[in-house]
Amino acid sequence: MSEPWALHPDRALPADPATRPVAREIYAATRDLPLVSMHGHVDVTVFSRDEPFGDPAQLLVVPDHYVTRMLVSQGETLQRLGLGDMAETDPRAIWRRFCAGWKHFRGTPTRFWLEHELVQILGVTQRPSAETADAIYDQIAARLAEPAFRPRALLDRFGIEVIATTDPAWAPLDEHAALAADGYGDRVLPTFRPDPLLRLDRPGWRDDVARLAGASGVEVTSYTTYLEALRTQRARFAAAGARATDHGHPFADTTPLEDVEARRVFDAALAGTVTAAEARAFGGHMVFQMAAMSAEDGLVLQLHHGVVRDHANGPYNAFGPDLGYDIPVVAEFTHALRPLLGAFGHHPGFRMIVFTVDEDVYSRELAPLAGVYPSLKLGAPWWFLDAPDAMRRFREATTETAGFSNLAGFVDDTRGFCSIPARHDLARRVDAGYLARLVAEHRLELDEAVEIAVDLAYRHALAAYERAGVAQ
Amino acid sequence: MSEPWALHPDRALPADPATRPVAREIYAATRDLPLVSMHGHVDVTVFSRDEPFGDPAQLLVVPDHYVTRMLVSQGETLQRLGLGDMAETDPRAIWRRFCAGWKHFRGTPTRFWLEHELVQILGVTQRPSAETADAIYDQIAARLAEPAFRPRALLDRFGIEVIATTDPAWAPLDEHAALAADGYGDRVLPTFRPDPLLRLDRPGWRDDVARLAGASGVEVTSYTTYLEALRTQRARFAAAGARATDHGHPFADTTPLEDVEARRVFDAALAGTVTAAEARAFGGHMVFQMAAMSAEDGLVLQLHHGVVRDHANGPYNAFGPDLGYDIPVVAEFTHALRPLLGAFGHHPGFRMIVFTVDEDVYSRELAPLAGVYPSLKLGAPWWFLDAPDAMRRFREATTETAGFSNLAGFVDDTRGFCSIPARHDLARRVDAGYLARLVAEHRLELDEAVEIAVDLAYRHALAAYERAGVAQ
C-alpha cells in the first residue's frame, strides 16, 4: 500500500481492456448527476435541526449495523461498540476497535462506502488500522466541527436534489413543516410507514393505534374508523410532500378479506383476542387496502418483505431491533401479489415498487411480473444486495425479461447520511460496467447505454416516485 | 447511431480480447449448420397451406407475447395492439405503436431476435422509431408479398432441416398428411400434447375427452378406454413422424396411483364430482403413465412445469390465454421425479427431456439428476431464460455436474416462424462465448470446444429426439 491514501478513479469498473474504456465513458455521464434519494432512513431531525454530527464513532460506527455486525462476527461485542445499557462511553475506544477491525471489511460494499466517506468527504489520508486510529479520529473530529460539515451544507455539497425520510404513520410531521418553513419543503420529503399498525398481534399495537388516532384526530373504535384514520394521515403526508408509502411485511400475501371478516378480526384485535393466523391474514388484507388507497391518492406503494427480524433473541432483548440480526428467508411474489395486481396492476392511478433480499425471485418472478404489469416497477437491489457483484447479478437477472423501462432506478436506503454519495457512486459505477459490457458485446449502442445509465441513476428514480396524476 | 443499419458480426460474443477470437472460431463452426427445431409452436397450417404471411403487425407484433407484454408494461393496451374484441384493426397503427416503443426492448433477447429478423431476413435498413415506422412498414409489406417469403421457401432459406409442431392429442393430423403428400413428411413433424386431457377438473375436460374419442375411434367410458384412446393417438402420431410428447403441468409430481384409485378418480371426473386434490394426484399419475407409454413406443417425453398461467384474471377474461401473463413459480424436481425416474430412469426404451423457468434447480436438482440417470436429458433454457445472460448462467450452472453429453441441445420453442433463425443464431453465439472462455482458461482444448458446439447446436438436438429403437 502506497501512501497517501487515494481512491483509484476506475474502482468498481470492469477490468477487461475492451470494456473499461466504454464503462468510463458511460460513468462520466452519470458521475456528477444530482442525487435522488427517495427511499431512506436518515432521521428528519438531522435536517430540521441541522446540528453538527457527533464524534467519529457516532458518525460512522455505532449506528451502522453493517459495521457493527461484521465486528461482532469477529468477536467484538455490541457493548464495546457503544450500544446497550452497559455501552462503552469513550468514542475513541470504539473508534480504535473499528480501525483495528478494518481488514474484516475487505471485499464488502461497506469498505467501498467507508473509503469514499473517509477519503472523499472527510479528507482522511491514512488507511484505518490500530496504529492510525487516533490520528484519523482527531482529523475527522476536527472536520465535524466545521460549518461545512453540517447536514444542510452537506445536502448541497453532496448534490442531493431531493431526499425522503421514513416516518411512522402517526408522525405529526412538524419537523417537515419546519423544514418547509426554511425552504426545504420540496427537498426533504416524508414517507408514510404504517407497518406496526397493520400487525394486529404485535405487543403495543393498541398504543400505536392510539397514536394514530391522536395524530389523525379520528377516534379509532372500529375497522372503519381505523381505515379513515389511515386515510387522513396519508392525506397529511401527501400534503407535506410525501410521494410514497413503505411496507415491510413478513409475508407478501395480498389476499383481501371480506369486509365483514376484516371488521370481525379488527374488533378481536381491539379486544385482545386476535389469533396469529387472523393477524397474518389481516396483514395481507391491509396491503391490498393500502394499494386501494394508493390508487386513490397516488402515493407510490413500496413493498419489501422476506426478512426474519431480530434472529437472535439475546441481542434483541439486550439491545433492541435493527442491530444486524435481521436475516432473509425465501420470498414469494407470483402467488402473493396476484390478488393485488389483479385488482390494481393496470390501474392508471396505481404505482408500486418491489424490493427483495432473495435473489432467486429476480428472474423467476419479479422480472416476469414487472415485464407485463404497468403498475409494477422493480426496486434497486436491497440491503445485503446493494453491493457490486449483487447489483451486477440483479441487472443480469432482470434486464433480459423486464428491460430497463420497468425499473425504478437506484435508491440508497440508508440511515448513514454521509454514505449516500458513496452508495450512488458505487451503483453508477456498477451500472456503467454492466452497460459497457452490453455495448462491447454489440447488444446496445453506446448512446443507448448512456441514456439508460442516466435513466437508472436519475430520471427513473424521480419518475418512479411521481405521484400518479400529480406533476412534481 | 450510424446508418445504414447493420448488425455487428461479433454481437453477443464476449468482449474480452483473449476470448473473442476463440469465440469467433467456435461460432464459425456452427453458424451455417442446418437448424433442427424439435420443439416449437408454429401452426402446422403455416406449412401445409404455404400462404403468404400477413402484414408486418401480424407477422411481428400481434401474435408475439414477448412483444405485446413489454408494450403493455409501458402503458399500451392489448386492444391497441390488435388483440381482443375491440381490437385495433389498422395494422399500420399497431406497427407505429410498436416502433414508437422500440427503446423498451433494449437489453432483451426480443431486441436481438427482431434486429435479426428486420435486417437479415427482411432487409430493413432503418432502426424502428416513430419517424421510421411507416417506411419500414411499407418495406416489409412489399417483401411479404414476394414468393420467396412464403413459409416453404423460408424453410429452405432458413436451412431448417426438420421442424416439429405441437398438436393436441386429438389432432386428426390431416395437415401433416397433406405435408407428407407434398414430400414434407420427414421435415415437418407433429408432437403429441395431451395436457388438457390430463387435468380432470378443467372446465371443458369432457368435451376434450369426446374429441379424443372421436379422433381415436375409441369410445372413452372408463379409465381403461381413456388410456387406450391415448395409446391409439400416440401410435397415430408416431406413424405420422412424431418423435416426442410435450407436457406442461402445474406440478412435476409423478407419483402413480393404484390402478383401482385411478379408475375411481377417472369415473368421478366423468361424473363431474372430482375434487381438485384428486385431479392433481391424477395429473401426476398420468405423467407416470405417459412415461410408461414412452418406454413402449419410444416417443420422447418432454416435461416443463412451474408456471402460473394467466396470472391476471382481467386480461385472461377479455383476451384469452397466452398473452404474456404466465408467471413462473418455484419448481421442484428431486422429489417430484423420483417415482418416474425410479421406474423408468434406466429403461433403455425411455427418454425424457426436462425444461424449467426456475433457474434455482439447475445446479441443485437438474444437473445432478441428468448427471446420473441415463434416460434424462436437460432441455435448453426455456422461455424467459432463452436469453444471452440466462443461457450463459445455464451453462455455468449445469456443465460442471452434468457435462455436455447429458444436454438435449438447443430448442427454439417459438410461435414466431421468422424468429427461428435468430434464436438459433443467438444460442450458437452464446455457446461459442461460453466454450471460448473454457478454452481461454485452459479447461478445454479448442478442438473439443468445436465438437461440443456442433453437438449442442445440431447433433444433440437431433439425437435427443430420436425415438428409442427407431433409426431416423
Add this chain to the structure above:
Amino acid sequence: MSEPWALHPDRALPADPATRPVAREIYAATRDLPLVSMHGHVDVTVFSRDEPFGDPAQLLVVPDHYVTRMLVSQGETLQRLGLGDMAETDPRAIWRRFCAGWKHFRGTPTRFWLEHELVQILGVTQRPSAETADAIYDQIAARLAEPAFRPRALLDRFGIEVIATTDPAWAPLDEHAALAADGYGDRVLPTFRPDPLLRLDRPGWRDDVARLAGASGVEVTSYTTYLEALRTQRARFAAAGARATDHGHPFADTTPLEDVEARRVFDAALAGTVTAAEARAFGGHMVFQMAAMSAEDGLVLQLHHGVVRDHANGPYNAFGPDLGYDIPVVAEFTHALRPLLGAFGHHPGFRMIVFTVDEDVYSRELAPLAGVYPSLKLGAPWWFLDAPDAMRRFREATTETAGFSNLAGFVDDTRGFCSIPARHDLARRVDAGYLARLVAEHRLELDEAVEIAVDLAYRHALAAYERAGVAQ
C-alpha cells in the same frame, strides 16, 4: 491436441489480459503451501496399513462416484464398472470403459482432477481414449508398485500437513492409535460422525446403539445413558486428536425438545414404536445437543444437509449407498438454525461450520448469518459445487455480506486420496482468479489479496478447526 500431454500453467485462471497476470501473482503465493485437509473420507487404514494402492481402476474409477455416475448417465452400468454382486472382475476392462468415456467429463471438475492426477502424480503422457487405455493402464500399474506411491510417501509428496478421516461414533480408534505410535498422531486425525445414531427410525439403529455402548463402555438403556455414551466417545475422539464432529442430516432443524419429551421419544425408539415425526424432531433436538457438547469440549460442529440420499431405489437395493444417486433439495437455514444459534451463536467455546449444496442460500441466508454470529463459519462449496464456476459463484455470493474472515477455508471432502492435491490446486487457482478481479477492479490492494488467498488456502483452514480453548 498436441502430444505429449502437458497441463497449462495458467489453467483455470481468468483469461482477461488485465486480470490474468494478477491472478498468476496471487496463485504463486499459495501454490506450494502445505495442504490442510480437515474434512475428508479417506479410510484411516490407507494410512495405518500403508499398503500399495490397487490397480488403476480401483484407484481412479470404481470408488469414485463422480466418475461412475457420469459413465452411468451415458449408458454404462455399475456392474461393468466393477460394482455390485455381478461386478466386472477384470480391472483392465473397467479401465478401458473409463478411457472410452473420457470425453463425457469435458467441462467438469472431475476432468481437471483426473488430468492433474494422471499427468502430475502418475506421469501419464497420453490422453485417455479407447486407443490409449492399455498403455496408460500399464504405466499407472507400474507406478503403483513403486514404494514412492505408498500412501505415507504420498502424504509427504503431496505436502499434506494434516488430514482428518471421518469415523463412526463407535469407532475404537485403534487404527488412529497405531498411527500415533508411528508418529502420525498429529497428522492423521479422526472426526466424530454420529449420524446413524441420531436417526431413531433407521433400520439397524439399535444395532448401532449397541456398537456405541460397546465402544464407550456405557450401557445405553435410556436417553441419559445415550448422551453419556456419546459424550464419552467424543472425549475419546478428542483425546485421539479429533478437532471436529460431522453431521449430515436430512433437515437442518435444531429445535430442542423438552427433556421429558426427549426421554419419552428415546424410550419409544428403544421399544421400536417411534414414529417418523418423532424421529425427525429428535434428530433436530440432537443437533442442538451436539452443539451443547461442542460448547463444552470444543469440538467444531460441521453441519451439511439438504440431500436426498439414494434417489433411485433400484441401484440402492442392488449396490448400496454412495453411488452417485444422492440428489440435493431445497435447503433452509434461517429458521432452522435459529434455536441453535440463539443458544450458542455467541458462546466463546462453540464453533460451527456449515456446508450446503443449495446455492440459493449463499447470499440469502448463510452469508447474512455468518456475517454476524461469531460462532458460525461458512464451509467451502461442497460436493457438486466444488467446481470452478461454482466456487467463483460462492465467492461472489458470500463475500459482499460475510467478508473473508467468516469463511472456514478450503476443504477437499473426498474419498480419493490422490485427488486431494488436485482439489486444493483448483481451489487456489479459482480463488486467485476471483481475488485478481477484485484487485483489477481496484476493490482490493494486491497485498491484501495475497494475504486473503493464503488465509483461504491455509490459515483459515487450520484456524477454523482449532478446538476452542485448545492450542494446536
